[in-house]
Amino acid sequence: MAKAEGREPRPSIEIRExxxxxxxxxxxxxERVFTAEVPNLYRTWDEYExxxxxxxxxxxxxxxxxxxxxxxxxxxxxxxxxKPRSAWTYGYLVWMAVDPSYQKGRVGExxxxxxxxxxxxxxxxxxxxDTDANNDAALRFFESLGFEQPRPHVFLSMNLDELREQxxxxxxxxxx
Numbered sequence: 001m002a003k004a005e006g007r008e009p010r011p012s013i014e015i016r017e018x019x020x021x022x023x024x025x026x027x028x029x030x031e032r033v034f035t036a037e038v039p040n041l042y043r044t045w046d047e048y049e050x051x052x053x054x055x056x057x058x059x060x061x062x063x064x065x066x067x068x069x070x071x072x073x074x075x076x077x078x079x080x081x082x083k084p085r086s087a088w089t090y091g092y093l094v095w096m097a098v099d100p101s102y103q104k105g106r107v108g109e110x111x112x113x114x115x116x117x118x119x120x121x122x123x124x125x126x127x128x129x130d131t132d133a134n135n136d137a138a139l140r141f142f143e144s145l146g147f148e149q150p151r152p153h154v155f156l157s158m159n160l161d162e163l164r165e166q167x168x169x170x171x172x173x174x175x176x
Contacts, residue, residue: 012068013107015114018054018061018075025072026050026063033097045095053077053094060091060122062114064098064107074098076111080122091119093129112145 018026027050034045054061060078065071076096082089093115098108119127131138133152 012066013064013073013102013105013110014067015062015064015110017059018063018077020054022063022072022075023051023054026075026077029072029075029099030095030097033099034095049095050077053079060115060118062111062118064102064111066102072099073102073105074107074111076115078115078119078127080119080124088125089123091116091122091124091127093127096129108141109145112142 027047030045030050054077057077057079060080062076063072064074066073074097076093078091078093080089080091093112096108096111098111116127127147129142129147130153131142133139139150
């Protein structure tokens with residue numbers, strides 16, 4: 001079959017377990033993908049969570065690498081959760097990112113599929129993932145893979161500016 005004119009050959013993507021030498025590339029890809037105008041309030045992308053997951057759940061940390069170029073095409077990082085007094089073990093896809101230039105190549109689908117297989121090997125019965133309620137692309141992606149029954153998260157906030165000012169005034173008057 002002849003190569004279609006003007007089309008790049010499909011990259012040769014390998015899904016494999018993350019290695020220590022992958023940490024920098026994973027962190028930098030996550031930094032590009034998860035940098036947003038509005039920060040995520042309940043989780044932040046940082047090197048400590050990346051290295052923490054790698055050290056505690058390394059078999060649930062996967063990368064997608066373009067074997068031709070050595071480029072990090074994506075990654076998925078998961079963990080398992082066991083609840084007290086429950087026979088069930090839950091899996092949680094904590095972080096997943098695919099380089100935008102690889103997003104049409106089923107890289108994300110393959111990462112989730114491999115992670116789900118590994119979770120099943122760990123006895124996981126339900127795999128969970130969360131995303132921003134307004135991230136329509138992520139919602140469609142996860143639903144296409146069989147994730148269902150979305151539940152909204154409720155976040156409340158408290159402005160501490162007034163409390164900080166009160167404490168500052170009390171300290172300046174010698175009151176503790």
